[in-house]
Amino acid sequence: MTIDQGKLGELVGTFVADLGATIAAGNVVVGHRLGLYRSLAGAAATADQLAQRTGTDPRYVAEWLRGQAAGGYVSYDPASEQFSLTEEQAYALADPDGPLYLPGAFVLALGALRAESQVTDAFRTGAGMGWHEHHEDVFTGCEMFFRPGYLANLTSSWIPALDGVDDKLSAGGRVADVGCGHGASTVLLAQAYPKAAIRGSDYHQASIDTARKRAADAGVADRARFEVASAQMFSGTGYDLVATFDCLHDMGDPAGAARHIRQALDADGTWLIVEPLAGDVLADNLNPVGRVYYSFSAFVCVPNARSQPGGYTLGAQAGETAIRQVAEQAGFTRFRRAAETPFNAVYEARP
Numbered sequence: 589m590t591i592d593q594g595k596l597g598e599l600v601g602t603f604v605a606d607l608g609a610t611i612a613a614g615n616v617v618v619g620h621r622l623g624l625y626r627s628l629a630g631a632a633a634t635a636d637q638l639a640q641r642t643g644t645d646p647r648y649v650a651e652w653l654r655g656q657a658a659g660g661y662v663s664y665d666p667a668s669e670q671f672s673l674t675e676e677q678a679y680a681l682a683d684p685d686g687p688l689y690l691p692g693a694f695v696l697a698l699g700a701l702r703a704e705s706q707v708t709d710a711f712r713t714g715a716g717m718g719w720h721e722h723h724e725d726v727f728t729g730c731e732m733f734f735r736p737g738y739l740a741n742l743t744s745s746w747i748p749a750l751d752g753v754d755d756k757l758s759a760g761g762r763v764a765d766v767g768c769g770h771g772a773s774t775v776l777l778a779q780a781y782p783k784a785a786i787r788g789s790d791y792h793q794a795s796i797d798t799a800r801k802r803a804a805d806a807g808v809a810d811r812a813r814f815e816v817a818s819a820q821m822f823s824g825t826g827y828d829l830v831a832t833f834d835c836l837h838d839m840g841d842p843a844g845a846a847r848h849i850r851q852a853l854d855a856d857g858t859w860l861i862v863e864p865l866a867g868d869v870l871a872d873n874l875n876p877v878g879r880v881y882y883s884f885s886a887f888v889c890v891p892n893a894r895s896q897p898g899g900y901t902l903g904a905q906a907g908e909t910a911i912r913q914v915a916e917q918a919g920f921t922r923f924r925r926a927a928e929t930p931f932n933a934v935y936e937a938r939p
């Protein structure tokens with residue numbers, strides 16, 4: 589065996605970065621929960637000052653700050669021994685309601701990793717694990733992970749990219765948000781289109797309970813209503829828009845969902861399908877974004893699909909051809925990519 593020391597060094601270097609990121613993930617979540625980033629965004633601080641401001645222990649906070657500075661999430665000035673956030677660090681780490689909030693992704697990742705032993709067993713047996721069986725951080729982390737993208741794009745670019753939908757919803761219209769989780773997209777639609785009647789649904793009772801609360805807190809509970817129902821069973825017909833946000837690939841029976849969506853749509857209605865951005869062939873997805881999605885997929889998406897009847901396991905990197913096939917099999921005749929971001933593919937399917 590001949591070891592190429594250069595290649596080995598490269599692999600170990602990648603590993604050290606990954607190991608650091610893995611254990612740093614817990615620290616990012618600590619910073620999120622205790623408001624450490626938020627406080628630091630307000631003003632630079634030594635460890636003692638930050639601890640005092642946030643009601644935390646100075647020794648723990650000192651270690652946290654050092655690790656954060658080593659990872660480039662926090663800046664350090666050796667002369668004053670103060671830590672601070674640059675504009676960019678504050679933008680990405682300190683505003684949970686902003687257009688980019690990276691700690692939410694770590695809440696989701698840590699929550700998903702709690703299922704490691706069940707997932708290891710599932711690899712052996714092929715059994716499924718439903719979305720509802722995960723730790724609750726998966727549900728809130730998912731909301732935090734996806735909401736900034738919806739906030740930045742949904743009503744400003746994705747809906748306007750669909751044929752005639754913005755006009756219909758501005759005038760009224762009926763919308764079904766299927767697999768809505770905590771209802772982040774449902775609430776944004778209700779806020780943007782006050783005359784539209786919006787019905788969110790998800791098979792997971794606890795997510796629907798939270799979605800109802802989110803709608804009430806946002807003052808849109810009159811027009812955003814929710815039900816516990818699978819994508820193959822949700823109620824209502826004559827919808828102008830049915831939307832599935834980052835959930836079609838999670839389903840064991842996406843074809844059944846597509847058929848149900850088709851019959852629930854008005855003849856001139858639109859199915860908005862938002863899915864993780866992916867190419868059609870594996871080689872296209874062997875990049876950092878693909879790695880994120882495949883890794884979540886093995887822990888959450890594939891196990892959920894396996895837990896449901898239907899026999900599909902699209903996974904989180906299904907690609908346009910696979911999604912198109914699901915839509916066309918259900919009788920949708922017009923299918924196109926209407927928009928995309930570095931993370932999302934946005935498809936429009938029409939009967």
Ligand SMILES: C[S@@+](CC[C@H](N)C(=O)[O-])C[C@H]1O[C@@H](n2cnc3c(N)ncnc32)[C@H](O)[C@@H]1O
Pocket residue numbers: 719720730731734735766767768769770771772773789790791792795817818819820832833834835838839840892896
């Ligand atoms: C990745 S989350 C996305 C949630 C939400 N749409 C969002 O973008 O924040 C996937 C959601 O699909 C839901 N789900 C999975 N299988 C489903 C099914 N067969 N019918 C309805 N919802 C389903 C899960 O409960 C979960 O809320």
